[in-house]
Amino acid sequence: MYSNDIITSLLIIGLGAVVMMLVAAFTKLSNLVLSYVTLLIITIAIYFQLGYLGELFAFDIQAELFNKMLRFDSFASLFNIIFLVGAFLMIASARAFMYATKFFLPETFSLILFAIFSMMLLSMANELLTAFIALESASVAVYILVGMNRHNVRASEALFKYLLLGSFSGAFFLLGIAFVYAQVGSTHLGAIQEYLIHHSEHELIIIGGVLMMVTILFKISAVPFGAWTLDVYDGASLPITAFMAGTFKIAIFSVALRILLVDYASMDAFFKPLLVMTAVITIVGGSLLTLAQQNIKRMLAASSIVHSGYLLIALSATTTTSVSAAPSIIFYLVAYFLSAVGAFGILSYISHWDTERTTYEDLKGFAHENPILAAMMSVFMLSFAGFPSTIGFLGKFYIFTSAIESGLIWLALLGVLAAFVSIYYYFKVIAMMYFYEQKQRYNLSFSFTPVIIAIVAIAVLWGGIGTGLVSFLPGANIIIQTAQASISSLFL
Amino acid sequence: MENILSLLIFIPIFSAIILFLLPLNVKFIRYASFIVTLFTTTLSLWMFNHFEATSHLQFVQEYNWIKEYGISYHVGIDGISLIIVMMTNLIMPLLYLSFWHLNRKGYWLNLLIVHGGLTGAALSLDLILFYLFWETMLLPIFFLIGIFGRENKNFMSMKFTLYTIFGSLLMLLAILYLGHTHHLQMGVWSFAITDLRLLHFDMQSSLLLFAAFIFAFSIKIPLFPFHTWLPQTYRAAPTGAIVIMSALMAKLGVYAIWRFVFTLFEELSLQSSHFFVILGLFGMIYFGIAAMKQRELKKLFAYSSASHLSLVVMGIFAFNYYAHLGAFYMIASHALSSAALFMMLGMIYKRTQSLHLHTLGGIAFHAPIFSVFFAFFALSIVGIPLTGGFVSELLLIMGAFKYNIILGFIAATTLLIAILFVFRVIQKVLYAKGSLKAFEELRSYELFSLIPLALLILAMGIFPSYFIQKLKPTAHQYTIKEIQDVQ
Numbered sequence: 001m002y003s004n005d006i007i008t009s010l011l012i013i014g015l016g017a018v019v020m021m022l023v024a025a026f027t028k029l030s031n032l033v034l035s036y037v038t039l040l041i042i043t044i045a046i047y048f049q050l051g052y053l054g055e056l057f058a059f060d061i062q063a064e065l066f067n068k069m070l071r072f073d074s075f076a077s078l079f080n081i082i083f084l085v086g087a088f089l090m091i092a093s094a095r096a097f098m099y100a101t102k103f104f105l106p107e108t109f110s111l112i113l114f115a116i117f118s119m120m121l122l123s124m125a126n127e128l129l130t131a132f133i134a135l136e137s138a139s140v141a142v143y144i145l146v147g148m149n150r151h152n153v154r155a156s157e158a159l160f161k162y163l164l165l166g167s168f169s170g171a172f173f174l175l176g177i178a179f180v181y182a183q184v185g186s187t188h189l190g191a192i193q194e195y196l197i198h199h200s201e202h203e204l205i206i207i208g209g210v211l212m213m214v215t216i217l218f219k220i221s222a223v224p225f226g227a228w229t230l231d232v233y234d235g236a237s238l239p240i241t242a243f244m245a246g247t248f249k250i251a252i253f254s255v256a257l258r259i260l261l262v263d264y265a266s267m268d269a270f271f272k273p274l275l276v277m278t279a280v281i282t283i284v285g286g287s288l289l290t291l292a293q294q295n296i297k298r299m300l301a302a303s304s305i306v307h308s309g310y311l312l313i314a315l316s317a318t319t320t321t322s323v324s325a326a327p328s329i330i331f332y333l334v335a336y337f338l339s340a341v342g343a344f345g346i347l348s349y350i351s352h353w354d355t356e357r358t359t360y361e362d363l364k365g366f367a368h369e370n371p372i373l374a375a376m377m378s379v380f381m382l383s384f385a386g387f388p389s390t391i392g393f394l395g396k397f398y399i400f401t402s403a404i405e406s407g408l409i410w411l412a413l414l415g416v417l418a419a420f421v422s423i424y425y426y427f428k429v430i431a432m433m434y435f436y437e438q439k440q441r442y443n444l445s446f447s448f449t450p451v452i453i454a455i456v457a458i459a460v461l462w463g464g465i466g467t468g469l470v471s472f473l474p475g476a477n478i479i480i481q482t483a484q485a486s487i488s489s490l491f492l
Numbered sequence: 493m494e495n496i497l498s499l500l501i502f503i504p505i506f507s508a509i510i511l512f513l514l515p516l517n518v519k520f521i522r523y524a525s526f527i528v529t530l531f532t533t534t535l536s537l538w539m540f541n542h543f544e545a546t547s548h549l550q551f552v553q554e555y556n557w558i559k560e561y562g563i564s565y566h567v568g569i570d571g572i573s574l575i576i577v578m579m580t581n582l583i584m585p586l587l588y589l590s591f592w593h594l595n596r597k598g599y600w601l602n603l604l605i606v607h608g609g610l611t612g613a614a615l616s617l618d619l620i621l622f623y624l625f626w627e628t629m630l631l632p633i634f635f636l637i638g639i640f641g642r643e644n645k646n647f648m649s650m651k652f653t654l655y656t657i658f659g660s661l662l663m664l665l666a667i668l669y670l671g672h673t674h675h676l677q678m679g680v681w682s683f684a685i686t687d688l689r690l691l692h693f694d695m696q697s698s699l700l701l702f703a704a705f706i707f708a709f710s711i712k713i714p715l716f717p718f719h720t721w722l723p724q725t726y727r728a729a730p731t732g733a734i735v736i737m738s739a740l741m742a743k744l745g746v747y748a749i750w751r752f753v754f755t756l757f758e759e760l761s762l763q764s765s766h767f768f769v770i771l772g773l774f775g776m777i778y779f780g781i782a783a784m785k786q787r788e789l790k791k792l793f794a795y796s797s798a799s800h801l802s803l804v805v806m807g808i809f810a811f812n813y814y815a816h817l818g819a820f821y822m823i824a825s826h827a828l829s830s831a832a833l834f835m836m837l838g839m840i841y842k843r844t845q846s847l848h849l850h851t852l853g854g855i856a857f858h859a860p861i862f863s864v865f866f867a868f869f870a871l872s873i874v875g876i877p878l879t880g881g882f883v884s885e886l887l888l889i890m891g892a893f894k895y896n897i898i899l900g901f902i903a904a905t906t907l908l909i910a911i912l913f914v915f916r917v918i919q920k921v922l923y924a925k926g927s928l929k930a931f932e933e934l935r936s937y938e939l940f941s942l943i944p945l946a947l948l949i950l951a952m953g954i955f956p957s958y959f960i961q962k963l964k965p966t967a968h969q970y971t972i973k974e975i976q977d978v979q
Binding site (some may be wrong): 100371372375382385388389393394397400401404409411413416417419424428429430431434435436444461465475476477479481484 | 512513550557558559561595620623625627628631634635638639645646649653654657658659662665669671675717815906
């Protein structure tokens, strides 16, 4: 009875993607109608997934049919809901933008659904090859989405760069799988775990792990693997950037966490120094890169590298016995995701037809004409910066405590210093909006978009201060509880 | 009324949010926020009456917030936080009144938020909750300076924010480490100071944690080497922000040392008290001399304020009854005097667009009532008899003598530094023949904002025992240890 719901929701998204592609090819429905249909499809899929949220369970989906390749547990269910909500919020908050610009072909919605479908598989993949296929098919959908703006040179450059480098780095993952298979004779995560318990030699598994790590570090844009990030995020149109920075990155972390926790946690003596080193380089490099940016979109892109650095702190803390590190990653991902959706949503909302208004100059005096939008933007910036009373603060709180817990105090100190630097570049956006005279009129038309963004802003605030006192709303501690449950479901 | 503390914290914050979201005109917002502050003032007076003169925490409220990490919403009040809360609630409505003419919406809303934030920080007994309020109250100041300030306001608001956040972030790390240690030693997470004070640390880590807290708080106060943000920020900031920073926020820094550093690192505080007493004394003299050199009134009183706060820090680190009582009393009396003075500086600036000593002069010939008030508040800063400042300085000097005769002697003599620059200000601003052709007399709302402050300062000077009786038990808290320390 359990597995029917999840299969239904997978089928809805998968078939929905195919149907949307056909609809786009054979009818002349406008983007607006298509976006409504997509939102409806996603909503139905969310409905079928919601029943699992907060429960502790794990089972293989149709074990005979799929040969235990797909495992559905609390972990996967939480991530599935995040992907679906992410896609929903992205489409809903970018409707004004998609409607105004010419370059979003009707196939966009089909591609988004394909991407979501693959990500859902990715979070459920209990076998390395399945994970690779899901990862690549999600990436292919995202490649095309990046290049959607065909007439823009920068978008084409971004597509090309991302496609080439992405495929190249994807090959490492495949090679890693080959090494693991050579030693274990299976690519099933459970089988690898079994093998490690009973055998002492695991050189090839380590080599395989390092190679797979290359792909994952590439996708989460850790320094130095993430050199593509800035141009690709900048070249893609705003909603797609939000989708990459928020949702797609979460998908990568879902598979990384699963592989790391199930198989590689026992080899932390080898992986911990690597991860710590990467975290340090990523945080320092990302902070320096972000400080140099003169454009808000590029600044957000560069700062997403820093956020990957914070996540790497927690990831390197995960390899020890710390129980709080892995849930803190999930919490931080949720926190970052909400803020990114909101911030990019506002930027795409204020775009003037095809022209994106993303320089600091463009935002000067923004608050005088649109006080509420400016306040919401400030909330997202504060959350990015980890300012208390936003969800971003609790995210940093959990990550730094987990680092301290596993004895990585110096890494926590580095994280704190990076948070201090980030205050500068995030507050700069706020300062631009409030402290300068208005330079241009925005003439924003009313639409549904700000309402969605407002809901996200309230979620960001409530996630930071929410108490359990209000009976009909979950408090701030519910998210971390859910995250803890989902991590423990990996070991059921 | 057991939830009175929560009301005091959240009424201003929520009214600010509601007033922001509703499409109201400035006039309505001005009246509404004034009424809100009057209401919280009434509440706080009720609380003052029901506050029992013991050293226990009162009106305590505790709810779980994030249970997994032992973070709770935990508030309570004792003698020293009573001072901060009362001062906040007394000064805020008068501050509103003093620039009633102003028609900028954001000004009023930011003040409401900082009002709630200050109260919250002064009442929090959980470190994470405290950190939340401590940072949140920074945001309105960032906006106030950046939007309503002058000259290089954008740069200064950023510098001030970065400077203070740097301190707080290191403190955050220390807080996290404390929580983690509690988890290690007691098996559960907790961030309540009542739990954390039971922890044991080795010398090195306790020294680092102590330093992180002291660093954060001494930036806010500011103590001697961390004052470099002070003069420029005061110069750029609008009146409302300065009054809050000098009269309330700086005191909150002292309060936080008392509440958190003394509670968590009692032994280390006692051991290092000598260093901080001397640092405080040095700061008082240093800032006093710096104040004498200033030509701009805001900067001058910025330094003067820092000088008095260094004295307060000396008082709390002297660890004896008189010094503590004097420090508490000075927190209150200096809050009132400096609030009034900075409000009057705002009035001068509004009239003349300048606060430079050379351009002012001869105000007494144009505006006698203004001059009387200005002279009174300036002198009350120095601590002339019949003002609250006199009582507090007397107690502090007694405390200093009890701590160490030589230091007491130095403190007693150097207190007079303040007199030098205050007399110079009074002479230059009020009496010297200057270029001022005209100077508008106090308007009625300005007068009404100053009279209560003046009366209160006088009352504190004439009937000190009424106020002191509420503070006595809290000031006594460390006297037992003081005897051991002497031995």
